[in-house]
Amino acid sequence: MTAPETETLRVPAPAPRRHAWRTQAPIVAVVALGGAVGATARYTASLWWPTQQGGFPWATFWTNVVGCAVIGVFMVVITDVWAAHRLVRPFFGTGVLGGFTTFSTYAVDIQKLVDSGHPRTGLAYLAATLVAALTAVWLAAAATRRVLKWRQS
Template identity: 90%
Template sequence: MTAPDTESLRAPARPPRQPAWRSQAPIVAVVAVGGAAGATARYALSLWWPAQPGGFPWATLWTNVVGCAVIGVFMVVITDVWAAHRLVRPFFGTGVLGGFTTFSTYAVDIQKLVDGGHPRTGLAYLAATVIAALTAVWLAAAATRRVLKWRQP
């Protein structure tokens, strides 16, 4: 009787693992670039349509509503229709749209309104933004699904 061949019993060698930061670097980079683009667009909109002291911050409200609607369309397209590259979602969804929508400015706007003696305007803005943004993302996703279903042969 012969001894078993130990070479054939060994598990195949695994390639060396990359450090975690190396595999995440492209994602961080595309989020940063997309975020810069989205934040720049939001800033340009705020310069074009500035809020008056004590006035309703319409530019921020519509930025958030439009951004949420685009997120609704985008998520349906990349999950139901298009097998997107692994960097598309971090770039556009997290980066561009995350930089474009601005819930931090929304919170600061509310604080400025309340501190400036306009608590009712601040409360109206608080409620309107949440309701409009959630409605926008829901309607955009539902409409996109309906259009895609209607267009199928």
């Protein structure tokens, strides 16, 4: 009886390893820079339009609504019209607009309103922000597509 033949397994050579940090570092940097710009703009808006104790947080409300509308326009433009540089979307979309809009402050504002004895205002703010922000992004994207289609005809 003879020993079974063994096949020589050929394992492909590993692909040259790209250092993830080299490809991710520019993205992290532009998101951080954009986030600083957006958060500074939001903070400035809150200084210009302070919220009274127990009052409706208009600055945060409008920041989120306007930010969502800009996101709607921006996403249509960079996906349907403009072949943007690979760092534009992380800088402006994730960084600037992510730093500008603030759904964490929105949640804290609701909690403060409820805790200070203003649950109706808190619920109104909860519902109004959700409806207005989602409507803003949808309307802005739809309007941008319509304008772009009109300009092309």
